Amino acid sequence: MFKPVTIKDIAKALNLSTSTVSRALRGGYEISEETKKIVLEYAESINFKRNPIALSLKERKSYSIGIIVCEVANVFFSQAIDGIESIAYNKGYHTIISQSHDQYEREVINIEHLANRSVDGIIISLAAETKNYEHIEKLHKQGLPIVFFDRILESMETHKVTSNNVKGAFDATEYLIKKGCKRIAHLANSEQLSITTQRKIGYEDALAKYNIPLNEEYIRYCDHGGSQQDEVEQAIVSLLNLPEKPDAIFVASDRLSIGCLSAIKKHGAENILVAGFSNSDVVSLFSPSLSCVRQPAFEMGRIATEMLISLIEAKYPVEEFETRILDTVFSPTEN
Amino acid sequence: MFKPVTIKDIAKALNLSTSTVSRALRGGYEISEETKKIVLEYAESINFKRNPIALSLKERKSYSIGIIVCEVANVFFSQAIDGIESIAYNKGYHTIISQSHDQYEREVINIEHLANRSVDGIIISLAAETKNYEHIEKLHKQGLPIVFFDRILESMETHKVTSNNVKGAFDATEYLIKKGCKRIAHLANSEQLSITTQRKIGYEDALAKYNIPLNEEYIRYCDHGGSQQDEVEQAIVSLLNLPEKPDAIFVASDRLSIGCLSAIKKHGAENILVAGFSNSDVVSLFSPSLSCVRQPAFEMGRIATEMLISLIEAKYPVEEFETRILDTVFSPTEN
């Protein structure tokens, strides 16, 4: 039904060989200007597009890169994706987005699917549930270029991009302290995530700076990144039920921030101050309000993509890897 | 560097021909059980994956479908995408998502890109800016299966899925009327969009039912779907500057609803009631609050995908097309 034009058709119509047509189209120097012109014009006239699939087969390269994030509905990730695409399209790559929904199984399925689909490389931010990394390590060993961003795998030798999570967490926590809060809880993502570790360090640093003792009772982890219904609410409720109820919460991720605010509102605990990581563009509408640490998501996506493409197009195996850490911006609410 | 196993490798290792291996792997009845077992086990042991690109070339089919939406960060679309993927993956298709950002040029580039990439079909919701449909009609004439959802192209003969926009708009407007509002403005998307027309009808119907005269002064269109910075704010400001300031606004899309609330807050017009289309999961946190018309986005995605795959896999050209209209759900805010 949908039958595209091929160089064979052109060759037949112009009484040339397919190889001549092919070379004419790519501007090979061995073809006379005259022939080139004829071929080019005819190709244009019948709206010829070379078949990228045939090319992929021949070149063993697909000019596509796979992206794995937990969910596109999260503004941080959709901004990062925009950044990825801005570079990818310019360099002639196209992107295949897939979502892990923070589930380990889906991450495994998706990454295998992408590898089977012959992507030339993968940009990934790990799922909250992922604790086993064999599926990634296997592909990496096979030579598939992989770049991490945001939730990185420290132990793997490859390029990585993160924001300055320690500093971001420090800023948010310090803000809460300066607002006069004494009992600052910490709602964190899944414990083994790199961002969880880093952000907890920032949280602890801030407490230490102001001589506030660290109370492990005030820390709650969400193993599913907040993707499961009651996860966040239960965490918040258990904090509210503590004998010494916290007067502020530092939240370590976008999704958790939303869940936290909802839970606080639901349980009438609006007097608790909340600061946390979020790239949402609607925080100004929120009530209760949220002071937020913003990550340069678009830029992170750009850099990750430049790194990935440099790996893909490297002529020799790359031995030296880089970890870029970008600054966050803290924006308190006015009220 | 990244060198996958091929059936040739298996054939060589097992001293068979590639055809035998191929048939054994797909369970061809002509191969002895014994041989099948040997091949299957060996393939398994070396982690063989058939190359989908080679298959695509041969079958002239890529088992991938293209999705074009204005932006994935919009919850309505991300839910729809989840619905699309739920069906697509089950039927062995994978998805390529691209964003038009409500711009005509990007829609054109993306759809051509997808067609070149040999997707087997496309699911699309039109960009707000799109007024010329040749890029789509061209592909459709060439036989590429296309299904519209949400923002459909009425004039094209193919399957379509929308929600009941008239009813949804009616509900929202009626709610505002019952709340006692008399001067109900309407913030609409780009004028030529199908959803704009439909939602305006619902708005007018509700006004008519309660004998409120339609005032064209109260209607504002956003040609870029709210994707341009000041678009929404200017519209709201001009409404606020009317001699008879509206006391309520019915907003016709998700993005516009957010923009509208922001503008209202910024200009201290919180006394204006707002109801509008939105699938956001955080409306309960909004202040000012938003009563919203919710669309069954996930279901729309599912249905669109079933339709598309039925087109793709049809043995004979399809002549009869269907337009499915799904019900919306109105959820007022409590306060």
Next chain:
DNA sequence: AATAACTGTGCAATCGTTGCCGGCAACGAT
């Protein structure tokens, strides 16, 4: 015993494109 039928396997073509080799003609140099 000869032929038919069937089973299991290999050969070769195919999808669209490109790389490589080789051929032919025209040209200048010897």
Next chain:
DNA sequence: ATCGTTGCCGGCAACGATTGCACAGTTATT
């Protein structure tokens, strides 16, 4: 007149998987 060079182009093979057809070997039928 012959040789080497150059410009231009065609043919073949290959990328990986599938498949119609052919063929060898075995078993069943007449």
